[in-house]
Amino acid sequence: MSGMKGMGLMPQQRRKPMAEINVVPYIDVMLVLLIIFMVTAPMLTQGVKVDLPETTSEPIQQEQDVEPITVSVDSNGAYYLEVGDERGNPISLPQVRDQVSKILSQRSNAEVFVRGDEYVDYGVVVRLMAELQSAGATGIGLITDAPDNKQ
Template identity: 35%
Template sequence: MAGSIFHRKRRKLKSEINVVPYIDVMLVLLIIFMVTAPLLTLSVDVKLPSSNAKAVETRNEPVIVIAYPDGRYGLKLPEAKQPEVLDAATLESRVAAIRAEQGDELRIMVAAEGAAPYQKVLDAMDVLRRAKVGNVSLMTNAGGNAR
């Protein structure tokens, strides 16, 4: 054996990374996230502080305007026991007269019966805007937004 010479072919080094396994892992993670995302709770559980403080008392009791489902309005003055039922034009003139008497200190609260459409509340607020009343609040039941 007279010196056999083996010529090995040198392999070229691959400088590329095989990304197929990484793509498989990413697809599995994507499926896991797609399945678990709808199950997550999107709210934050916060315990709000409570207070025994009473509401700030003001000198003027508010005038209450009530929107009825049939389009009529009620006007309850602080000294009245029952609201007076009025139409829109009469309500506007009465509120304008009260505003002229009390000035900018006039506070009006708009209430609506439960069956009254929201449009009737907006109409009542429009009547108050035409009477140039600036301090208008919406009336709700206490604890209506408790969660």
């Protein structure tokens, strides 16, 4: 009977099922999604021209013992630093950053507000806010007036 073993009468060994997952199709799908997101991401960051509505808001509750730091920008783009009731002379943007940094190093919980003239260039206010953040101001509030309802 030893000759019968070679003839293939013995049942064949069963193959084990494959326990591996073929990930090649998933890689293809991920590459397609990556390309789609790379194409659409720059479109999502572009701004849209809008007319912002006027609205009223609740005033910020501030601590009584800490005087806020207010930086004003007039219609000519000149900067004024106000601490409490003291208003100084016009100063440059680097001087604003240095003085606010010195004040915040002594009083880290002081609030910083920006009072910008309605007709000042938007870029002037944005540069001021960027300088205030580099000086250490974590939260910057914008001071506005309530809208007139006399229309």
